[in-house]
Amino acid sequence: MLYREAGQFKTNYVADQAIFPIRQDRIGMAIVLLFAWVIIPAFGTDYFLEIIMINFLFFSLAAIGLNILTGYTGLISLGTGGFMAVGAVASYKLAVIFPDLNIILVFLLSGLIAAAVGIVFGLPSLRIKGFYLAVATLAAQFFLDWLFLRFDWFTNSSTAIEGVPKTLFGFLVTGPDASPFAKYYVALGFVTVFALIAKNLVRSAIGRAWMAIRDMDIAAEIIGIRPLPTKLLAFAISAFYSGVAGSLMLFLFYDSAEPDLFDINLSFKVLFMVIIGGLGSILGSFMGAAFIVMIPILLTLAPDLLGLPISSDLAKHLEFMIFGALIIFFLIVEPNGLARLWQITKEKLRLWPFPY
Amino acid sequence: MTAATLERSAPPAQSEAPTPNARRNFSEELLKVEDISLSFGGVKALTNISFDIRKHEIRAIIGPNGAGKSSMLNVINGFYHPQVGTITYKGQARSQMRPHEAAKTGIARTFQNIALFKGMSTLDNIMTGRLLKMRRNFLWQALYWGPALKEELEHREKVEAIIDFLEIQAIRKTPVGRLPYGLQKRVELGRALAMDPELLLLDEPMAGMNVEEKEDMCRFILDVNDEFGTTIALIEHDMGVVMDISDRVVVLDYGRLLADGTPDEVRANQQVIDAYLGVSHD
Amino acid sequence: MDGTAFEFFSIASGFLGGLFVDPFIAFVDRPDKLIQIVSQGLSAGIMYSLVALGFVVIFKASGVFNFAQGIMVVFAGLTVVSLIEIGVPAIFAILLAIVVMGAMAVAIERVVLRPLVNQPGIILFMATIGLAFFLEGFGQTIFGADPKPVPIDALGIPDDKFRVLGDFFRKPVRIYQLDLTALIAGGLMVAAIILFLNRTKIGRALRAVADDNQAALSVGIPLPFIWVVVWTLSGLVAIFAGVMWGAQSQAGFSLAVIALKALPVLILGGFTSVPGAILGGIIIGVTEKLAEFYWRGVLGDGVEQWIGYVIALIILLFRPQGLFGEKIIERV
Ligand SMILES: Nc1ncnc2c1ncn2[C@@H]1O[C@H](COP(=O)(O)OP(=O)(O)O)[C@@H](O)[C@H]1O
Ligand SMILES: [Mg+2]
Numbered sequence: 016m017l018y019r020e021a022g023q024f025k026t027n028y029v030a031d032q033a034i035f036p037i038r039q040d041r042i043g044m045a046i047v048l049l050f051a052w053v054i055i056p057a058f059g060t061d062y063f064l065e066i067i068m069i070n071f072l073f074f075s076l077a078a079i080g081l082n083i084l085t086g087y088t089g090l091i092s093l094g095t096g097g098f099m100a101v102g103a104v105a106s107y108k109l110a111v112i113f114p115d116l117n118i119i120l121v122f123l124l125s126g127l128i129a130a131a132v133g134i135v136f137g138l139p140s141l142r143i144k145g146f147y148l149a150v151a152t153l154a155a156q157f158f159l160d161w162l163f164l165r166f167d168w169f170t171n172s173s174t175a176i177e178g179v180p181k182t183l184f185g186f187l188v189t190g191p192d193a194s195p196f197a198k199y200y201v202a203l204g205f206v207t208v209f210a211l212i213a214k215n216l217v218r219s220a221i222g223r224a225w226m227a228i229r230d231m232d233i234a235a236e237i238i239g240i241r242p243l244p245t246k247l248l249a250f251a252i253s254a255f256y257s258g259v260a261g262s263l264m265l266f267l268f269y270d271s272a273e274p275d276l277f278d279i280n281l282s283f284k285v286l287f288m289v290i291i292g293g294l295g296s297i298l299g300s301f302m303g304a305a306f307i308v309m310i311p312i313l314l315t316l317a318p319d320l321l322g323l324p325i326s327s328d329l330a331k332h333l334e335f336m337i338f339g340a341l342i343i344f345f346l347i348v349e350p351n352g353l354a355r356l357w358q359i360t361k362e363k364l365r366l367w368p369f370p371y
Numbered sequence: 372m373t374a375a376t377l378e379r380s381a382p383p384a385q386s387e388a389p390t391p392n393a394r395r396n397f398s399e400e401l402l403k404v405e406d407i408s409l410s411f412g413g414v415k416a417l418t419n420i421s422f423d424i425r426k427h428e429i430r431a432i433i434g435p436n437g438a439g440k441s442s443m444l445n446v447i448n449g450f451y452h453p454q455v456g457t458i459t460y461k462g463q464a465r466s467q468m469r470p471h472e473a474a475k476t477g478i479a480r481t482f483q484n485i486a487l488f489k490g491m492s493t494l495d496n497i498m499t500g501r502l503l504k505m506r507r508n509f510l511w512q513a514l515y516w517g518p519a520l521k522e523e524l525e526h527r528e529k530v531e532a533i534i535d536f537l538e539i540q541a542i543r544k545t546p547v548g549r550l551p552y553g554l555q556k557r558v559e560l561g562r563a564l565a566m567d568p569e570l571l572l573l574d575e576p577m578a579g580m581n582v583e584e585k586e587d588m589c590r591f592i593l594d595v596n597d598e599f600g601t602t603i604a605l606i607e608h609d610m611g612v613v614m615d616i617s618d619r620v621v622v623l624d625y626g627r628l629l630a631d632g633t634p635d636e637v638r639a640n641q642q643v644i645d646a647y648l649g650v651s652h653d
Numbered sequence: 654m655d656g657t658a659f660e661f662f663s664i665a666s667g668f669l670g671g672l673f674v675d676p677f678i679a680f681v682d683r684p685d686k687l688i689q690i691v692s693q694g695l696s697a698g699i700m701y702s703l704v705a706l707g708f709v710v711i712f713k714a715s716g717v718f719n720f721a722q723g724i725m726v727v728f729a730g731l732t733v734v735s736l737i738e739i740g741v742p743a744i745f746a747i748l749l750a751i752v753v754m755g756a757m758a759v760a761i762e763r764v765v766l767r768p769l770v771n772q773p774g775i776i777l778f779m780a781t782i783g784l785a786f787f788l789e790g791f792g793q794t795i796f797g798a799d800p801k802p803v804p805i806d807a808l809g810i811p812d813d814k815f816r817v818l819g820d821f822f823r824k825p826v827r828i829y830q831l832d833l834t835a836l837i838a839g840g841l842m843v844a845a846i847i848l849f850l851n852r853t854k855i856g857r858a859l860r861a862v863a864d865d866n867q868a869a870l871s872v873g874i875p876l877p878f879i880w881v882v883v884w885t886l887s888g889l890v891a892i893f894a895g896v897m898w899g900a901q902s903q904a905g906f907s908l909a910v911i912a913l914k915a916l917p918v919l920i921l922g923g924f925t926s927v928p929g930a931i932l933g934g935i936i937i938g939v940t941e942k943l944a945e946f947y948w949r950g951v952l953g954d955g956v957e958q959w960i961g962y963v964i965a966l967i968i969l970l971f972r973p974q975g976l977f978g979e980k981i982i983e984r985v
Contacts, residue, residue, distance in 0.1 A: 153916060158959040220505040231489075294775075
């Protein structure tokens, strides 16, 4: 199957405004969805569904959220982990306080709470820019870390917050006893819907306003974009995505977590996903998440596969080194990320076999 | 064609457009600035400037580099706030406003140093000019459906008309960062036009262009002025162009107003000849 | 007023009083305590300043936001300590550490910076985060993951304490020689750096690069050389900071997280200002120790983990360029 758009004429703007204007992209997307919704759950092992897929899915959501803020609006944030913590803690509290609340609503409300927190910490962005803002977002991270540890109301006086068992359509979908199969579908449902929403947002007026602010904030203001509401909306939506991702992380993956799981290293992890995947690309968010999720898994598997027994300490240190080296390597090879590599490949394919 | 013949065909637009100032008469005031003074720390960018811009005219602002021309446009669209002076726009004294508020009142502009959104395509750049006119909130946009889609398409049609007008159909989907300089300037004009402005401020729209590109740009400016009735304030160094397309000219020098009148009057003004024409080569 | 409203009111006023009134009463009541806490804050602050200083040197000359500075401090400190541990005399250990940091600077320039020249700041910033990960893994492989005590005696650092002002207060104020040493030596270090930047040919070249890359190139200063120099320089600062910091507790990788405190110091002082880094560090160090001690009653432990960021944030709201940064002028 060749990647060509020749012969595909668009007769009206509706067709040109479609989410994937090129036919091969539409077919590709259909295949991806088929895999995600049917083939993977049908054939995947529990280990694969849980350790790889669910892990990948909630990180994708967090990466999309950060990409909206950093990739599309140009505001660097190091506070993603903090917003994910808000989502996780909020969903735990909501699920405990309102036992009858539908789990989907629990997640959505947690996202909204995270969004509200995001707006508060986004306020300085009106005056502070660039790295100064990045450091300012660390205030969110460290303050939230401290808050959840310090006041045990958030954890109901225990050391950990838990994924409360909940059912959906009669199936147990969260908590330690839920099957990876059910959890996978919940995660997939959220990611499918919110990835679509994100894609719609970034190709609409609000997305263009974000990118305008990113590319040249002064010119953006001069064509009538109000900087503060536009930036705050980016903060809010980004934090919403992070919050929901944090909820999914707790309820579908860890089941039980100490709040310090959501520390600054988590923020960095998501930032890596966005940079490696590609700033300003929804597809890139998925690619980056897949990459960063897979590295540690492969690194722990690799010594066994190669028959080199190494101590777990050394493995851990090597993982750090390889991780750091890979980041640098990728930045050097393609600073615009995996999504850009993919696009270049497509452009080459489009011209193949005649490169001129 | 050799360079010599190219040069002989300048100044551009002479043959096509009849000199407008001969046939046009304006009376209604759109914007008036009075006693504007602006300084940055010790630097006095503007001192006691007063002039007006009338509806439908093409008003040129000329002067040597550093004369304060760009600063004047920045004052008009609210990016700089003068320490002294009043601005009357559409008959109303204007209080200090932010640029986005000025945009809402129908003032659009282009920049001396291109200020496009480098990461976006030509189409998206021009679409940003429609942002003020788009009413659906982000929840609709998240769905990209129903009223949101309808609105998107309506504005897309307007933008396509501008793309046709500026003859840039071929670069519709190209990221503007990859375009040559002349085309970028054209896209920037497109973005300003997409705002349906009443007053269009153009800061050196032809700087750095070759003769052919200048001719095109002149034609666009005259057409915009003619067809849409847009009032235009224009900063330009090319005296040929200024004399050809402008109705009235303001001359600034070292932040002061040196002369104000029709191109012919200004050309005859001895002070202008001394101060400005002496350095017209820049 | 009904019961719940009253209860709320009294809790709120107790809380606000605890935040904004009680500390001042305590200041007056026990001035010796106040002085004690301030001096602790000073000694913590000077450490933040030293990390920030290494950062400023790099940012000023190359515009690189070096996130790995904290790890470099740990790495440098551990190099010295480990060398002494295996029997190298202190003076050679330090000299060797200088060589190591210089070699590291060369390697970083070759492998990381040169291929990324002309990339936007965020890409270089990400690369330094990658570098931080790499150095952490590398350092732990070499030195082991456990923190090491700094051999204070071998390095000749005095660690007694003075008791002063005993006549004035109920209890004398304790001043640690370690803190004094850090303060004095830190001051000398800063003076040396300022002299280097202003008085030497290389220093002036560095400042030329900071102002304008192109201009510097055109006067014939090779950029790679300058980068190696600034990274080595910040490596020197790191050795000093690592040893002094390690002497206060232990040299170990957990210090890297505390080194992040240098970041609010930086935004407070401005990314490019040497005096800003020093003063910013002291402001943050002192306020966080004060907050930790005097707000413990109402907020509990750990206020010092975030208060520095919040202070920096509040100051930024009023001066977006930091206390000493150059004013940001926007023009079109
Ligand atoms: N934002 C600013 N800060 C400081 N000085 C400025 C600023 N904008 C303009 N100036 C100064 O004002 C004077 C006029 O500049 P400008 O309006 O750009 O002139 P022109 O467009 O006529 O070449 C110059 O001396 C310039 O340096
Ligand atoms: Mg100008």
